[in-house]
Amino acid sequence: MLVGCQFSLYPMTDRYINVILGSVSSLDERSDLRVSRDEISTLVVGSPQAIFDAVLDCFVVASQRAQGHLVLSAMFSQGCPGEPDDEICRPATPTQSAACTGVESAPLEPSGVEVSAQFAVLPLGDPGYMDIIYREIATVKSSPLQYRAKNFCTRIDGDARAVFAAMQHAFTSAAQDVGHVVVAATISTGSPSAKTQ
Amino acid sequence: MLVGCQFSLYPMTDRYINVILGSVSSLDERSDLRVSRDEISTLVVGSPQAIFDAVLDCFVVASQRAQGHLVLSAMFSQGCPGEPDDEICRPATPTQSAACTGVESAPLEPSGVEVSAQFAVLPLGDPGYMDIIYREIATVKSSPLQYRAKNFCTRIDGDARAVFAAMQHAFTSAAQDVGHVVVAATISTGSPSAKTQ
Numbered sequence: 032m033l034v035g036c037q038f039s040l041y042p043m044t045d046r047y048i049n050v051i052l053g054s055v056s057s058l059d060e061r062s063d064l065r066v067s068r069d070e071i072s073t074l075v076v077g078s079p080q081a082i083f084d085a086v087l088d089c090f091v092v093a094s095q096r097a098q099g100h101l102v103l104s105a106m107f108s109q110g111c112p113g114e115p116d117d118e119i120c121r122p123a124t125p126t127q128s129a130a131c132t133g134v135e136s137a138p139l140e141p142s143g144v145e146v147s148a149q150f151a152v153l154p155l156g157d158p159g160y161m162d163i164i165y166r167e168i169a170t171v172k173s174s175p176l177q178y179r180a181k182n183f184c185t186r187i188d189g190d191a192r193a194v195f196a197a198m199q200h201a202f203t204s205a206a207q208d209v210g211h212v213v214v215a216a217t218i219s220t221g222s223p224s225a226k227t228q
Numbered sequence: 229m230l231v232g233c234q235f236s237l238y239p240m241t242d243r244y245i246n247v248i249l250g251s252v253s254s255l256d257e258r259s260d261l262r263v264s265r266d267e268i269s270t271l272v273v274g275s276p277q278a279i280f281d282a283v284l285d286c287f288v289v290a291s292q293r294a295q296g297h298l299v300l301s302a303m304f305s306q307g308c309p310g311e312p313d314d315e316i317c318r319p320a321t322p323t324q325s326a327a328c329t330g331v332e333s334a335p336l337e338p339s340g341v342e343v344s345a346q347f348a349v350l351p352l353g354d355p356g357y358m359d360i361i362y363r364e365i366a367t368v369k370s371s372p373l374q375y376r377a378k379n380f381c382t383r384i385d386g387d388a389r390a391v392f393a394a395m396q397h398a399f400t401s402a403a404q405d406v407g408h409v410v411v412a413a414t415i416s417t418g419s420p421s422a423k424t425q
Contacts, residue, residue: 037346037380039414041238041299048420070421071346071414074379102238104301106348106412108380149234149268151303153410158353161309182271183234183305183410213350213380215303215412217236217268223245224267 032210035065035076038086038105042097050101054093058085079206082107083199087142090218091191094144100221107202110211142192150216151184152201154209163208167201184215194218229407232273235283235302239294247298251290255282276403279304280396284339287415288388291341297418304395304411306403341388347413348381349398351406360405364398381412391415 042050055073058066064085065076073089075082090103152167154160168185172178174197177188187194198216205212239247252270255263261274261282270286272279287300349364351357365382369375371394374385384391395413402409 033379035379037378039299041240043238043240043242043244045240045242047240047297069344069378069383070419071344071383071416076379100244102236102301104299104414106380147266147268151410153350153352155350155352156355156357158355160353181234181266182230182232182273183303186266186268213348213412215410217301219268222267 032110033076034079034082034109035074036082036086036105036107037072037074038089038103039072040089040093041102041104042093043100043102044097046097050093050096053096054089057092058089061085079107079109079199079203083195083202087191087195091142091144094191094220097221100223101219103216103218105214105216105218107198107214107216108212109202109206110209139190139192139196141190144191144220145189146191146194146218146220147186147188147222148194148198148216148218149181149184149186150198150201150214152205153213153215154205155211155213157209160209163205167205170200170204171197191218191220229307230273231276231279231306232271233279233283233302233304234269234271235286235300236269237286237290238299238301239290240297240299241294243294247290247293250293251286254289255286258282276304276306276396276400280392280399284388284392288339288341291388291417294418297420298416300413300415302411302413302415304399304413305409306399307406307408309408336387336389336393338387339389341417342386343388343391343415343417344383344385344419345391345395345413345415346378346381346383347395347398347411349402350410350412351402352408352410354406357406360402364402367397367401368394388415388417 040051063077063081067074075085086105094101154163176193176197179186198214202214237248260278261272264271272282283302291298351360373390376383395411399411
């Protein structure tokens, strides 16, 4: 089963090339991921834990290099039919996945990067999918993260590591009910805009 | 039925505030949209035609103002349960929708902005959703746009107006089969990266 993420970093600075290349170069050293890229996005394929860890690492490094406004756009996907199967993509068992999310388990070491994020968890192929979405939203609302309702997505604010853990939990939890799950996410830091919602 | 788009513009320049604000300000003058925003994204709600037109207009203006690398990230959504209903969101009839897409109809006036884009059409709640996705990919492949397969999404390159028309076609066509459709899209222009795929 293919598990992966297409993601892009957007540093709002004239130095964006340097920031982006310096933030994703370490991916090629990881043996637990398959990595490819084109001019739009970087693809990482591996276990859910490996891909969330890797994308978070890239985002944190990029935020340090950008020294200003930075946005990550990411589409995490698991089990999409029509994709090639691969050993590296074998998902963690449900027990392993739950243990990795950090939502119900021990407090996470903060990344030091405060973010505003929004994401949509989209379980495909199941007429009862809204029950899964409502359940995942309820889990987020019960977490220490700052929650706000938005149209079409869920907004959460807090430390980047906690935000990633919440998204990973929604992803792996939904994947226990349906074979194909997409999480579309936007994570922003350093925005000069007033927080209006 | 709520139809709308959460979108964000990412100009990779120190002048990003000026580029963004100058590109989205005209939205407030449109009477066919309901507009709101926070620090992460701008929400436009209206008919499918109005929202695709409005987001394209913002992107084209932003590309002229950015004078460099610019990315648009957008999530178009129709019929999400749990969202408030509104008269402004009544979708166009299937016939109107098909006539608006430009894929099978008369050639579109080019925007003058060449883009590389990737998008995923995600029909929710239907066990036969992959047939809808395959059908929409086939339509894109038969269009004059440059098509490339990617994991988890479909890449198309060409003039921004034709790319938007293709995405709108996929959105409105899928919405004739299921009540809830999401199109997650990334549109990039001016990237200095070599085209590697």
